Amino acid sequence: MTKSKNVELIGNILGVTRPDIIEILIDPKVTRIKPLEIGEYIAVEYPSEVLKHEVLALITEITLENENIPDSLMRSPESYDQLEKLGDFTEGERLTARARVVGYYDPDLENIIFPRFPPVPSGKVYRANKDNLSKIFSSDNGIKVGNLRAHPEVDVKLDVQELVRRHTAILAITGAGKGNTVAVLSSRILELNGSVIIIDPHEEYPSLRDLYSDPNPVVVFSPEGDPSKNYKPISFRWNNFSTEEIFDILEIRENATRQKGLIRDILEQLRGKQWDINDFENELKKKKEENKGLVLSIQDHIKGIRELSIIDKSKETPIYEETSDCLVSKGQITVISLSGLPIKVQQVVVARLCKKLYDAGVAWRRKLSRDQLPCPTFMVIEESHNFIPSMSSAKSSFPISRIAAEGRKFGIGLCIVSQRPN
Known part of the structure; x- marks a missing residue:
């Protein structure tokens, strides 16, 4: 790994590793003054002969437990008071974290590259520093839209x-x-x-x-x-909308097959013409004698959109x-x-x-x-x-x-x- 200036070693990689997710054992003493946070970026060590760039990962989970205080001993809040009288139990603290691998910045490609192989178990983990985070989040020609929440010293600039x-x-x-x-x-x-x-x-x-x-x-x-x-x-012209879109404008229910059938017939008669809702209703009224109930129900839908000026006869x-x-x-x-x-x-x-x-x-x-x-x-x-x-x-x-x-x-x-x- 390319070593950064002023890096702070915070722990090592645990157990079985994957290219995308790593588990980390963290020294609680190191993070007691400045705690590790969810959303914070870390730098992960890879073998230098394989990868010479610093790989960043994002903390997604943090767990703190104390091996000297097993759950079986803790029956009530008073149990903690009794344990405190016996001495300092902080030596038994075990702090672990899970992180999602983000990748490394390749200056030649000017892009973020995701490593397709896992880091070595026991590899070192550092806090990510401003210089390396800025390579990813602060575009030279970008505009500032904010700062990283867990790294407020790093500007986020978008190209x-x-x-x-x-x-x-x-x-x-x-x-x-x-x-x-x-x-x-x-x-x-x-x-x-x-x-x-x-x-x-x-x-x-x-x-x-x-x-x-x-x-x-x-x-x-x-x-x-x-x-x-x-x-x-x-405005948009009525005759530029599809039949299905007109069903939605009129708020015709999905299962209203008879209403849809009659509307399709009318739209077919208006095809190729410039028309508005008044022209549509005039054609609808011609069907009233044979489909009175159906026509009246469609007219109820027309009332709700009659003043819909965004849809016009001729202007778009x-x-x-x-x-x-x-x-x-x-x-x-x-x-x-x-x-x-x-x-x-x-x-x-x-x-x-x-x-x-x-x-x-x-x-x-x-x-x-x-x-x-x-x-x-x-x-x-x-x-x-x-x-x-x-x-x-x-x-x-x-x-x-x-x-x-x-x-x-x-x-x-x-x-x-x-x-x-x-």
Whole structure:
């Protein structure tokens, strides 16, 4: 192992070792002044003739026991008082830990390499120092987003270009700073002449405008627009949604086969036309004589979305257009506020947006004569667990997954933000 300056030996590797997990016997005296913590990084010794780099591992479990105080002797709290009178029992303490191997930084490859063989039992273990941690967590050209919790002296800096190329997840509980992290990343992406689209289900991100002076790069869209807040309206055409997506917009139940059948008939008659919900209802009324109960039940669903201005007869907000308000532009942060929309409608809108963005990326890459992506774009999906749920399906799941799988080659980076990482 390449020896670090000022290393602190804290213990040795125990028993059977594995490439990914190691057990460590730690000297309790060494860690009494400065305890070893879960989440702390350690440096693990490998044979120098095999590996010359310092391998880092992350502490995941810590156990402290005292061999001089077996459980069989401890019948009540008074038993401890009696033992203390007999002398110092700290000599019997045994401190062990489990750590997950992270790997080592290879300066030639400029990457973290995972060793595919285990360390030697009895090998030495040290506290990781700032220099070696900084090689991994502090990118030279990165932006600072915080510090390592167990190593506050180490800055965490992220390479924005790598984030866009590899995709990103920001996972934390409410109030932990997810929004602030998005704001910091967005500002740096603008410096690189990129663009950012933020899907905002709860109207949390318009405040990003407060961080910039005029000309303000933050453009906020909402379903109806709001001149008093300087929100621009966003819209999508009815005839660009699939039949299944329209079922979700109308909130038609999965097992409502008769309703779905009638809706399919009407959509077939409207195929190739520009239409809105009024046109749909006019066609529906023509079926009333033969399907009165069915028509009335579908009309009840229509009442709930009649004022849904985000879906229009003829207008659809473009991905990019020089002469009008658009969703993507070099140096622009676009916030799409979906606040107030039913969750099913939010999912359908996000699905449509992802499809448009993907198609624009393909057009840019292949130089097609249609709506092209004008610059690399970073798409942030807040509350992503609502759009790619793990335990159920959503219309937005596949379009988001496709961007995750293929978006990089078409200039699209993806960032999911959630407080529910499962």
